[in-house]
Structures are given as structure tokens and as C-alpha cells.
Amino acid sequence: MPVDHGADFQPPSRYKNGHYSTFIPYLFGKKPKVDYKRERIDTPDGDFLDLDYIRSGNKKLAVLCHGLEGSSRSGYVILFADHLKRQGWDVLAMNYRSCSGEMNRTLQMYNSGMTQDLHATIAHVEHDYEDIGLYGFSLGGNIVLKYGGEDTYVLSQKIRSIVAISTPLDLYNASIELLKWDSKLYQWNFLLSLSYKIFRKKLQYPKEIQLRKLLKCSTLYKFDEHYTAPMFGYKDAADYYNQNASIQWLDKIKIPTFILNAKDDPFLGPKCYPVNMVAKLENVHLSVPAHGGHVGFAYGRNDRSWMIDKVDAFVKTQLEKLIS
Numbered sequence: 218m219p220v221d222h223g224a225d226f227q228p229p230s231r232y233k234n235g236h237y238s239t240f241i242p243y244l245f246g247k248k249p250k251v252d253y254k255r256e257r258i259d260t261p262d263g264d265f266l267d268l269d270y271i272r273s274g275n276k277k278l279a280v281l282c283h284g285l286e287g288s289s290r291s292g293y294v295i296l297f298a299d300h301l302k303r304q305g306w307d308v309l310a311m312n313y314r315s316c317s318g319e320m321n322r323t324l325q326m327y328n329s330g331m332t333q334d335l336h337a338t339i340a341h342v343e344h345d346y347e348d349i350g351l352y353g354f355s356l357g358g359n360i361v362l363k364y365g366g367e368d369t370y371v372l373s374q375k376i377r378s379i380v381a382i383s384t385p386l387d388l389y390n391a392s393i394e395l396l397k398w399d400s401k402l403y404q405w406n407f408l409l410s411l412s413y414k415i416f417r418k419k420l421q422y423p424k425e426i427q428l429r430k431l432l433k434c435s436t437l438y439k440f441d442e443h444y445t446a447p448m449f450g451y452k453d454a455a456d457y458y459n460q461n462a463s464i465q466w467l468d469k470i471k472i473p474t475f476i477l478n479a480k481d482d483p484f485l486g487p488k489c490y491p492v493n494m495v496a497k498l499e500n501v502h503l504s505v506p507a508h509g510g511h512v513g514f515a516y517g518r519n520d521r522s523w524m525i526d527k528v529d530a531f532v533k534t535q536l537e538k539l540i541s
Contacts, residue, residue, distance in 0.1 A: 222505055232515055235481030238481075243512075247518075251295050260337055265322065268311060282361055324418070329359050355384065359461070377472070388462045404437055431443075478505055
């Protein structure tokens with residue numbers, strides 16, 4: 218598909234800095250009030266998932282997948298949940314294992330390519346709906362894209378569209394980008410949260426978890442090297458990244474898909490903008506505006522209407538094609 222370079226997104230000058238447009242909506246953006254109803258479901262391996270719903274009796278369901286160390290309460294998730302509810306959708310906001318406020322049961326928590334929980338979630342709810350849309354943010358974007366292209370599962374015929382926002386399509390390349398000096402604050406924020414979870418996991422699995430390794434985890438790459446990769450049976454961090462990077466499944470996606478990645482996103486490396494690849498694909502649309510930061514795309518701290526309108530236009534077009 219032709220690649221959209223987002224020329225229609227012209228934010229104020231201060232929001233033309235990727236860090237500014239990432240931090241301001243994250244720290245100060247207004248969070249609409251949403252009234253979630255929680256349901257816990259069991260997974261085949263003896264764990265659980267906490268799913269947060271907004272149900273209004275609609276026949277369309279939006280499944281929202283948050284980013285690294287996020288949850289159904291992340292600002293961007295709440296923003297879309299409130300908007301989609303107003304647009305006549307029921308909403309299901311996932312909480313990955315360990316992200317719902319209660320530590321999960323198994324040794325494994327979640328990772329960037331863990332599609333089995335998304336599949337279990339869709340299987341649990343699809344009988345109640347006619348149309349399903351998948352929305353992924355950052356790490357969640359990688360999950361929904363991988364799910365859409367891999368052949369591990371038979372996808373529901375009710376999934377009409379996939380949306381991925383600020384997605385590290387090449388996980389290894391994105392990890393290198395986060396090693397830059399001006400990304401240290403992001404690293405520390407994630408590492409603080411992840412390290413706390415390792416301490417909690419140690420209480421559950423005292424023999425399997427070695428806390429001394431935390432001393433070596435000065436970056437996300439090293440955390441994945443010492444914890445994520447071995448927990449999930451990967452050789453090392455590079456192997457984990459390479460096996461789960463969604464970029465390798467884009468050409469296999471058969472569901473209409475929209476990817477929105479800002480060129481000034483401080484989380485993404487150059488390989489996360491596969492312009493030439495997508496131009497040859499039938500089902501994948503890519504928008505790469507010059508500005509927007511990471512899940513920001515703000516005209517002001519409480520105005521992210523361009524991102525929402527862009528996503529809405531794509532999803533509505535796909536649903537209209539089904540009717541015509």
C-alpha cells in the first residue's frame with residue numbers, strides 16, 4: 218500500500234520534539250473517566266488474565282493491548298476506550314500477566330511476542346460479537362501484528378481490522394535506540410517497575426529467581442538478557458528479539474492493518490519504518506508523520522484528535538467495505 222507520511226499532522230512547535238510530545242501527554246494528559254467491569258479468566262497453563270470491559274450491548278468489540286509495564290489504566294488505553302465507547306463499540310482492555318495489580322501465578326509473566334493470551338481472550342469473547350478490532354500500543358502493537366501474521370493460531374473471522382500505534386516492529390533495532398543517552402529516563406522508569414516485579418516473583422519462586430542478576434540490569438536489553446529470555450526459553454536477548462519482531466510477519470497479514478509510527482519516536486530505530494516493504498503489501502497501511510513522539514501525536518496535552526481521527530477513518534473504511 219502507498220505509505221502516508223502524515224503531512225496533515227502539523228502540531229505546534231513545542232510538540233515537534235519527540236521527547237516533549239511523549240512526556241507531556243503521558244504526564245499531564247487528561248484521562249477520561251471509564252467504568253470498567255473486570256472479569257478474570259483462567260489460562261490453559263494454570264495462570265489467569267484480568268480483562269477490563271466496557272459493555273453497552275454493542276455488536277462491535279475493540280480489544281486494547283497496552284505497552285510495556287502498562288495496563289488497562291494507561292492513559293492512551295483509557296483515551297481510546299472512552300472514545301470507542303462513544304462510537305458504539307464495546308471495549309475489552311487487556312491486562313497482561315503481572316500487570317493487573319496482582320502478580321500472576323506462573324514463573325513467566327509476559328513478553329513482546331506473547332500472542333497466546335490474546336488468542337485466549339478473543340476465543341473467550343468472540344461468540345458475543347459480530348465485528349472485532351484489535352488495537353495495540355507500543356509493545357502491544359508488536360503483539361497484535363505478530364498475531365495477525367503468524368500461523369500459530371486460526372484467527373477468528375470476526376477480526377476486521379488491526380491497529381498498531383508506536384510499534385517497535387524490529388525489537389532489536391528499537392532496543393539499540395533505547396541505549397542512547399537521551400533515552401535513559403525511559404529505561405529507568407521501565408527498569409524500576411520490572412525490578413520490583415522480580416522481587417515479588419522471587420517470593421513465589423525463590424529457587425528459580427536470582428536477585429543478584431538485577432545488579433547487571435542497567436538497561437532493558439540486559440534485563441531481557443538475564444530474565445526475559447531465560448524465563449521463556451530463548452538463548453539470549455538477541456534471540457528473543459529476533460524471534461518475536463513483528464516486522465517478519467507483515468507480509469503474511471491478511472486482515473486490513475494500520476501502523477502509525479512517528480519519525481521522532483524516541484523508542485524506535487530506523488528499521489521500525491519499513492516504508493519500502495509496506496509499499497508492496499496489499500493489507501498493511503503505514504503512516505509515518507515527522508512528529509508525534511511515542512503514543513503522543515498531540516496538538517496539546519489534552520488534544521490527540523489527529524491520532525484518533527486517523528485510526529477511526531481507517532477502521533470505519535474497513536467496516537464499510539464489508540457492508541458494500
